[in-house]
Amino acid sequence: MKKFSADKIYKGLGAPLEESILITDDNGKILSIDKMENHDPSTVQKFKGALIPGFINTHCHLELSHMKGVADTGTGLIPFINCVVTQRDFPKEEIQAAIMAAEKEMYENGIVAVGDISNVTDSFECKGKSKMKFYTFLEMFDMFQAENALGEFNKYLSVFEKLEVQNGDKKAIVPHAPYSVSESLFDLIQKATPNGNTTISIHNQETPPEMELFQKGTGGFADWYKSWNLNLDSFTVTEKNSIHYALGKLNPNNRTLFVHNTLTNEDDLKTALDWSKNTFWASCPNANLYIENRLPNYKFFIDAKAKVTLGTDSLTSNWQLSILEEMKTINRFQSYIPFETLLQWASINGAEALGFDDELGSFEVGKTPGINLLENFDGQLSDKTNVQRIM
Ligand SMILES: [Zn+2]
Numbered sequence: 001m002k003k004f005s006a007d008k009i010y011k012g013l014g015a016p017l018e019e020s021i022l023i024t025d026d027n028g029k030i031l032s033i034d035k036m037e038n039h040d041p042s043t044v045q046k047f048k049g050a051l052i053p054g055f056i057n058t059h060c061h062l063e064l065s066h067m068k069g070v071a072d073t074g075t076g077l078i079p080f081i082n083c084v085v086t087q088r089d090f091p092k093e094e095i096q097a098a099i100m101a102a103e104k105e106m107y108e109n110g111i112v113a114v115g116d117i118s119n120v121t122d123s124f125e126c127k128g129k130s131k132m133k134f135y136t137f138l139e140m141f142d143m144f145q146a147e148n149a150l151g152e153f154n155k156y157l158s159v160f161e162k163l164e165v166q167n168g169d170k171k172a173i174v175p176h177a178p179y180s181v182s183e184s185l186f187d188l189i190q191k192a193t194p195n196g197n198t199t200i201s202i203h204n205q206e207t208p209p210e211m212e213l214f215q216k217g218t219g220g221f222a223d224w225y226k227s228w229n230l231n232l233d234s235f236t237v238t239e240k241n242s243i244h245y246a247l248g249k250l251n252p253n254n255r256t257l258f259v260h261n262t263l264t265n266e267d268d269l270k271t272a273l274d275w276s277k278n279t280f281w282a283s284c285p286n287a288n289l290y291i292e293n294r295l296p297n298y299k300f301f302i303d304a305k306a307k308v309t310l311g312t313d314s315l316t317s318n319w320q321l322s323i324l325e326e327m328k329t330i331n332r333f334q335s336y337i338p339f340e341t342l343l344q345w346a347s348i349n350g351a352e353a354l355g356f357d358d359e360l361g362s363f364e365v366g367k368t369p370g371i372n373l374l375e376n377f378d379g380q381l382s383d384k385t386n387v388q389r390i391m
Helices: 062-067 077-086 092-108 124-129 146-162 183-191 208-216 220-227 242-247 266-275 285-291 298-303 323-333 339-346 348-353
Strands: 002-009 020-024 030-035 045-053 055-060 111-118 133-140 170-175 199-204 255-260 279-283 307-310 371-375 386-389
Touching: 055 255, 055 279, 055 307, 055 323, 055 348, 062 092, 062 111, 077 208, 077 220, 092 111, 092 124, 111 199, 111 348, 124 133, 133 146, 133 199, 146 170, 146 183, 170 183, 170 199, 199 242, 208 220, 208 242, 242 266, 255 348, 266 279, 266 298, 279 348, 285 323, 298 307, 307 323, 307 339, 307 348, 323 339, 339 348
Parallel strands: 002 045, 055 111, 111 133, 133 170, 199 255, 255 279, 279 307
Antiparallel strands: 002 020, 020 030, 045 371, 371 386
């Protein structure tokens, strides 16, 4: 049995506890949360700062870790994609070494579970050995070449089948983004996915050209398709924002994790929340600044009571893999958001989005959520705040 205390204990939801202790078994399973006065202080490990549950990183691409620093910052999504697709040839050893280093970095930064996108098998071996939990999203796209939808589906399905999940890990096949998946491929994915208790991750409303493509059929993405000699015959202009196309093709009985949402507005949120209460909104603020040099308006999400989660995205579009750094960035640019709210996004909301909330995401009796210590923290995040993993 272990007893931990600190100036404040945040359970993941709500106001912090003071003069309290967390009691766990040797594996970190929470046995009880009690008042300090009931315990002999010499039996308690007392820390300066705050104890918080392990972080949930709901969006990463481990397999892109080797491309750190390759793409320029602030160029926008389309030049970023061009950079990534034209520079994927790296030696296998380099890719594996970068994946292992990235996994270690996340673990040391207090992350306990990851929603991770895979297109290929590169990250599977590392995930099998990791002490973190993984929800692998095997991501499919056909760039609106509907005649290739079945071929692409089968290609990615064979990758998906190579992933053996263990230790409570999970996996699902998912569509990449509204601007890259034909109706035929959406239908194939949905047919092959369980009806309920599955998380479907999809990139969403990340860049103005994505919106213009669906609104008018013109703009940067329309030009991009032409530049790669890809016809848009099976694409239909909806005259609505891109998320509406995705909503029409996804299953409201599953958990849907919309990723980025940089341009999502109040109407989009209302439509999505009316469609399903099982919607989650993964924000990757540092990646948004890296790629597009803009952030979502978080007030829309708070006012709509949308469940926001946090993600790091990959090292291709971030300087590090740390949920604490994502929280600090939001705090720097939209400081009206209380720390308790940011922590909820970083912990319990993420655990719910990935269906890991029976074990992770909050300090509750029976869970083994991981225990992080925030140092140089007095109830407000600052540049100096750092995280140490205790359990
Ligand atoms: Zn991504």
